[in-house]
Amino acid sequence: MKIFFAGSIRGGRQLIPTYEYIIRFLKSRDYTVISEHVAAEGLEKVEATMTEQEIYEKDANWVEESDCVVAEITVPSIGVGYEICHAAKHKKPVLCLYEAGSNASAMVLGNTTGYVTAKPYSNKKQLEEIMLEFLEKKE
Amino acid sequence: MKIFFAGSIRGGRQLIPTYEYIIRFLKSRDYTVISEHVAAEGLEKVEATMTEQEIYEKDANWVEESDCVVAEITVPSIGVGYEICHAAKHKKPVLCLYEAGSNASAMVLGNTTGYVTAKPYSNKKQLEEIMLEFLEKKE
Numbered sequence: 001m002k003i004f005f006a007g008s009i010r011g012g013r014q015l016i017p018t019y020e021y022i023i024r025f026l027k028s029r030d031y032t033v034i035s036e037h038v039a040a041e042g043l044e045k046v047e048a049t050m051t052e053q054e055i056y057e058k059d060a061n062w063v064e065e066s067d068c069v070v071a072e073i074t075v076p077s078i079g080v081g082y083e084i085c086h087a088a089k090h091k092k093p094v095l096c097l098y099e100a101g102s103n104a105s106a107m108v109l110g111n112t113t114g115y116v117t118a119k120p121y122s123n124k125k126q127l128e129e130i131m132l133e134f135l136e137k138k139e
Numbered sequence: 140m141k142i143f144f145a146g147s148i149r150g151g152r153q154l155i156p157t158y159e160y161i162i163r164f165l166k167s168r169d170y171t172v173i174s175e176h177v178a179a180e181g182l183e184k185v186e187a188t189m190t191e192q193e194i195y196e197k198d199a200n201w202v203e204e205s206d207c208v209v210a211e212i213t214v215p216s217i218g219v220g221y222e223i224c225h226a227a228k229h230k231k232p233v234l235c236l237y238e239a240g241s242n243a244s245a246m247v248l249g250n251t252t253g254y255v256t257a258k259p260y261s262n263k264k265q266l267e268e269i270m271l272e273f274l275e276k277k278e
Contacts, residue, residue: 010242011215052249059246076150078212078244081220089228103149105217107198110191 001138003031004066004092006084007038009047011077016041018127019072022097025128026070031135034062063087068138069094070131073118074102084108088115095134097121140277142170143205143231145223146177148186150216155180157266158211161236164267165209170274173201202226207277208233209270212257213241223247227254234273236260 003026007019019039026033037043047055059079063069069087071080073096085107087094093115098104100120108118117134121127142165146158158178165172176182186194198218202208208226210219212235224246226233232254237243239259247257256273260266 008215010244047245052245053251054249055245056249056251060251073217076147076215076217078215078217078220078223079246081217081222082224082244082246083220084217085221085224085228089224105149105221106186106191106194107218107221110193110195112192112195 001031001067001135002065003033003135004063004069004083004087005033005035005038006069006071006080008072008075008077008080009038009043010079012075015072015075018074021124022070022072022127022131025131029132029135034066035059059083060086063092064090066092068092068135070134071096073097073104073108074099076105081105081107084116088113091115093117093134093138095119095131097127097130140170140206140274141204142172143202143208143222143226144172144174144177145208145210145219147211147214147216147219148177148182149218151214154211154214157213160263161209161211161266161270164270168271168274173205174198198222199225202231203229205231207231207274209273210235212236212243212247213238215244220244220246223255227252230254232256232273232277234258234270236266236269 023033096108096118100122119130235247235257239261258269
């Protein structure tokens with residue numbers, strides 16, 4: 001199963017350790033994460049060698065090729081919001097994770113497309129449980 | 140012509156004065172802005188009386204009813220990103236405005252749907268010129 005992981009890039013990189021944790025966990029359970037770069041420290045430098053259109057096309061195509069999307073939405077990001085909508089339009093189940101107490105968007109929390117689920121987490125154990133529950137339903 | 144204005148709500152409210160300026164300008168040119176509430180100081184309190192689903196449905200429907208979308212994307216926001224994608228999928232022209240020097244998303248800058256335009260602005264005069272150019276093309 002191919003998972004597109006979405007996390008903030010230009011919106012702010014403060015949650016890179018959480019993005020890394022999520023990707024490592026998914027890989028340890030033998031899922032393929034097609035957007036591992038989201039957690040890469042030097043990503044901005046890599047993307048600087050690509051045109052904006054190349055980045056857009058790559059991400060949009062990866063969402064379309066994926067079986068589902070896991071998004072960390074604690075750090076607000078235009079790109080992540082765009083990707084969640086793009087995934088829902090392509091009928092991909094999307095799991096949106098956010099730190100308990102943070103301000104998640106109504107476009108996610110109140111989403112009625114039937115493809116978007118949002119869950120708060122308070123610790124890593126809970127984060128893992130939420131991901132497994134979502135992924136096990138999918139298999 | 141009905142314009143949906145998109146600006147950050149839960150992502151951060153620091154640009155309310157700019158949102159107000161944009162909405163006031165559009166109204167002064169006789170455009171109808173169907174999401175004027177985005178610039179309202181007490182919006183969080185109003186939305187607290189609605190369910191998340193009601194907020195989602197209202198915004199998604201308003202985007203669909205609009206003739207075009209003007210989005211201020213300087214403050215990162217999951218909701219604004221979602222709305223830009225939703226608008227593009229419904230074939231609505233979207234103008235994304237951002238302060239020159241801020242980090243606009245590649246999902247907007249590199250967007251190849253044909254519906255999304257992004258423009259930086261350095262001052263209010265430029266902001267007005269960009270909006271007029273976009274809107275005049277539409278008429």
